[in-house]
Amino acid sequence: MNIIMKDKIIGIVAKIMIDNIDTDQIIPTEFLKSIKKFGFGEFLFDGWRYQRDGDLDTPVKERGLQKDFILNQQPFDKAKILLVGDNFGCGSSREHAVWALRDFGIEAVISTSFGDIFYNNCFKNSVLAIKLQSKDITKIESFIKHDPHQIIVSLVDKTIMAGKESITFNVEDSLINRIIHNQDDIDITMKDAQRIKDFEANHLAVKPWL
Amino acid sequence: MNKTLYDKLWDMHAINPDDDAETLLYIDRHFLHEVTSPQAFEGIEKKGLAPWRLDANVATPDHNVSTQRGKNLDIHNSEHSLSKIQLIELDKNCKKFGVTQHDINSDKQGIVHVIGPELGLTLPGMTIVCGDSHTSTHGAFACLSMGIGTSEVEHVLATQTLRVRKLANMRISIVGAPKFWITPKDVILYIISKIGTAGGTGHAIEFAGDYIESLSMEGRMTICNMSIEAGAKVGLVAYDSVTESYIKERGNSQKLESSDAFDYWSQLHSDPHATFDKEIEIDISDLLPQVSWGTSPEMTIAFNGDIPKSSNSKKALSYMGLENEKNLLNIEFDKVFIGSCTNSRIEDLRAAAAAIKGRKKAASIKEVLIVPGSRSVQKQAEQEGLDIIFKEAGFSWRDPGCSMCLGMNEDKLAPYERCASTSNRNFEGRQGYLGRTHLVSPFVAGLVAIHGHLPSDLNEYNYER
Ligand code: SF4
Numbered sequence: 215m216n217i218i219m220k221d222k223i224i225g226i227v228a229k230i231m232i233d234n235i236d237t238d239q240i241i242p243t244e245f246l247k248s249i250k251k252f253g254f255g256e257f258l259f260d261g262w263r264y265q266r267d268g269d270l271d272t273p274v275k276e277r278g279l280q281k282d283f284i285l286n287q288q289p290f291d292k293a294k295i296l297l298v299g300d301n302f303g304c305g306s307s308r309e310h311a312v313w314a315l316r317d318f319g320i321e322a323v324i325s326t327s328f329g330d331i332f333y334n335n336c337f338k339n340s341v342l343a344i345k346l347q348s349k350d351i352t353k354i355e356s357f358i359k360h361d362p363h364q365i366i367v368s369l370v371d372k373t374i375m376a377g378k379e380s381i382t383f384n385v386e387d388s389l390i391n392r393i394i395h396n397q398d399d400i401d402i403t404m405k406d407a408q409r410i411k412d413f414e415a416n417h418l419a420v421k422p423w424l
Numbered sequence: 425m426n427k428t429l430y431d432k433l434w435d436m437h438a439i440n441p442d443d444d445a446e447t448l449l450y451i452d453r454h455f456l457h458e459v460t461s462p463q464a465f466e467g468i469e470k471k472g473l474a475p476w477r478l479d480a481n482v483a484t485p486d487h488n489v490s491t492q493r494g495k496n497l498d499i500h501n502s503e504h505s506l507s508k509i510q511l512i513e514l515d516k517n518c519k520k521f522g523v524t525q526h527d528i529n530s531d532k533q534g535i536v537h538v539i540g541p542e543l544g545l546t547l548p549g550m551t552i553v554c555g556d557s558h559t560s561t562h563g564a565f566a567c568l569s570m571g572i573g574t575s576e577v578e579h580v581l582a583t584q585t586l587r588v589r590k591l592a593n594m595r596i597s598i599v600g601a602p603k604f605w606i607t608p609k610d611v612i613l614y615i616i617s618k619i620g621t622a623g624g625t626g627h628a629i630e631f632a633g634d635y636i637e638s639l640s641m642e643g644r645m646t647i648c649n650m651s652i653e654a655g656a657k658v659g660l661v662a663y664d665s666v667t668e669s670y671i672k673e674r675g676n677s678q679k680l681e682s683s684d685a686f687d688y689w690s691q692l693h694s695d696p697h698a699t700f701d702k703e704i705e706i707d708i709s710d711l712l713p714q715v716s717w718g719t720s721p722e723m724t725i726a727f728n729g730d731i732p733k734s735s736n737s738k739k740a741l742s743y744m745g746l747e748n749e750k751n752l753l754n755i756e757f758d759k760v761f762i763g764s765c766t767n768s769r770i771e772d773l774r775a776a777a778a779a780i781k782g783r784k785k786a787a788s789i790k791e792v793l794i795v796p797g798s799r800s801v802q803k804q805a806e807q808e809g810l811d812i813i814f815k816e817a818g819f820s821w822r823d824p825g826c827s828m829c830l831g832m833n834e835d836k837l838a839p840y841e842r843c844a845s846t847s848n849r850n851f852e853g854r855q856g857y858l859g860r861t862h863l864v865s866p867f868v869a870g871l872v873a874i875h876g877h878l879p880s881d882l883n884e885y886n887y888e889r
Contacts, residue, residue: 232739233736234621234622234720234722236720236849236851238830238849238851238852238853238854239851239852239853242831242853242857243830243831243832243853243854244831244832246459246487246832247459247488247506247507247509247510247832249462249463249466249509249510249513250463251463251466251574261852261853261857267839267853267857267858269506270506271506300622301621301622301625301655304621304622304625304655305557305652305849305851306556306557306849307460307555307556307557307571307572307573308459308460308573309460309463309555309573309574309575310574312573327622327625328625329625329655330591330625330626330655330656330657331557331570331571331572331573331657334572334573334576335573335575335576338573338575338576339575386445386446386589387445388445388446388587399575399579399587400471400473400578400579400582400583402587403448403579403582403583403585403587404582404583406439406440406448407583409439409440409448410439410448410450410476410583410584410585413439413450414450414477414584417437417450421549421683421685421688422683423547423679423680423683423685424452424547424550
């Protein structure tokens with residue numbers, strides 16, 4: 215019944231080794247005006263990607279690309295994996311940051327650490343957040359210097375294959391299984407509906423002020 | 425049994441404590457606003473679900489509202505078409521699902537983290553969530569409160585629970601008697617500059633020590649508010665007599681006193697021998713007012729300190745236009761913003777008013793925005809005559825909302841404009857594309873407003889709190 219929907223990510227790695235990249239950088243506030251859940255890929259790293267600022271109504275073509283930004287360069291404009299500095303995704307809880315990564319085509323983000331809320335948001339949207347020690351980040355960095363700048367991430371084995379190196383990573387099963395089996399949180403929780411009801415009845419009876 | 429406050433709150437709400445992977449945590453209060461809720465409402469609707477416990481949810485528009493809207497705004501006629509869509513959507517969703525909304529014209533409207541406590545919706549011992557990272561604010565009331573993403577908003581609406589893993593425990597004890605111009609904002613900025621923006625990642629931070637005990641609820645909220653800037657999605661302060669008086673003053677207490685709520689809450693503190701995974705002590709006896717110089721809240725120094733120059737600070741200094749500055753004393757500001765869920769409560773406005781003491785806005789400052797956190801703060805400030813002090817100084821007295829804390833509504837910085845801001849984030853573009861933000865206390869913001877720059881000597885200000 216637990217069908218494997220996704221077991222591997224094979225793709226080009228784009229490297230942005232800046233520490234403390236916050237969710238306002240991943241997607242600026244202006245684009246949070248959308249009430250949709252899709253269509254944010256064009257605005258990923260908006261402030262770094264274009265020559266001018268914009269809004270949801272301005273076609274990005276009119277804003278000119280910042281040529282020296284990595285995601286504007288081939289082949290990294292097709293990157294599926296981001297290698298980033300420490301404390302990636304700190305700041306605002308906006309899930310739009312993960313939607314922007316996902317819509318751009320990013321399937322995995324690798325860092326030494328992530329903002330707590332961002333980390334959670336990733337797994338709700340099938341974006342794999344991988345925490346590695348800096349020595350392993352260095353290994354990947356040196357490997358992806360060369361064409362085709364590509365690595366293989368096995369979700370089932372929790373390993374990254376970068377050339378001759380094979381790096382294992384740690385992530386809780388309950389999180390990665392959401393991606394592997396494309397599970398929905400609400401469906402999982404609803405199996406415990408009766409338990410929630412029982413808890414609630416007692417909780418509210420003991421604390422009538424709630 | 426020696427438990428931390430966080431452990432206690434966790435245990436009181438864990439539905440499946442035996443499960444070691446993920447805990448189902450029961451949620452007592454869920455706040456909603458217009459930016460992170462539309463996709464969640466759409467999600468439950470698609471699944472054919474309704475809110476699990478309707479009266480746990482309370483909504484208000486704040487991020488995207490105009491702060492010059494006056495009293496009876498018809499959102500359908502409001503000017504900005506994109507903002508309008510979110511306001512209408514929130515209104516529609518609340519009506520459709522029956523969620524209580526303090527709408528744009530309500531005298532209870534305000535920034536969600538300001539109205540929760542003042543309306544008695546935030547009570548000690550609760551679990552509180554909201555699709556907003558500054559939900560940590562409510563931890564000042566010994567609540568387990570945290571920001572969540574939109575998928576989790578949907579999950580809470582549908583199931584009244586969160587699937588979470590327990591955080592580690594951290595305690596920051598703040599000791600020493602601060603100088604008279606020091607506000608809670610300076611203290612939390614200083615803490616963040618010491619431990620870094622990832623210093624509390626993976627932890628719930630309990631703030632403790634004599635200083636915290638001496639603070640009002642407003643001050644405690646300012647500190648807990650910015651625990652997220654220290655990396656911690658949960659900030660906490662123990663329940664004590666200050667908490668109790670605040671709640672008793674807010675009405676509602678008849679219902680509370682007839683129950684054993686106050687007795688129950690009196691256990692909401694860490695036990696004397698509870699162990700923390702990380703413990704830090706911060707001495708603030710010699711602390712000077714803090715000002716951020718860069719593009720992350722940890723990039724903060726004393727107002728007269730030297731700007732650190734290193735390869736790591738290069739990018740931030742270039743963004744901030746400070747490559748050639750030794751310190752911040754000579755730089756000219758363009759705008760001042762006093763507001764946000766960090767510093768828009770009545771005490772903050774009083775501090776700003778005290779700093780300006782009947783003087784006028786400096787000619788070089790283009791605009792000073794004073795944005796109360798809620799209609800109720802606005803009303804109280806007007807009763808105290810603070811609005812007159814601000815208006816006479818040439819400041820702009822606004823209607824409540826998030827305003828220039830984030831570049832989402834009309835209140836924004838233009839490119840390269842430099843702002844002294846009482847908000848919580850100085851990220852690139854946070855207050856507007858290429859805008860330059862310096863995080864400060866309301867007191868310092870007031871001084872910048874009247875001088876156009878930071879003061880070089882604080883001793884001339886006899887500021888009484
Ligand atoms: S005031 Fe600023 S930080 Fe607070 S909720 Fe509004 S936008 Fe977020």
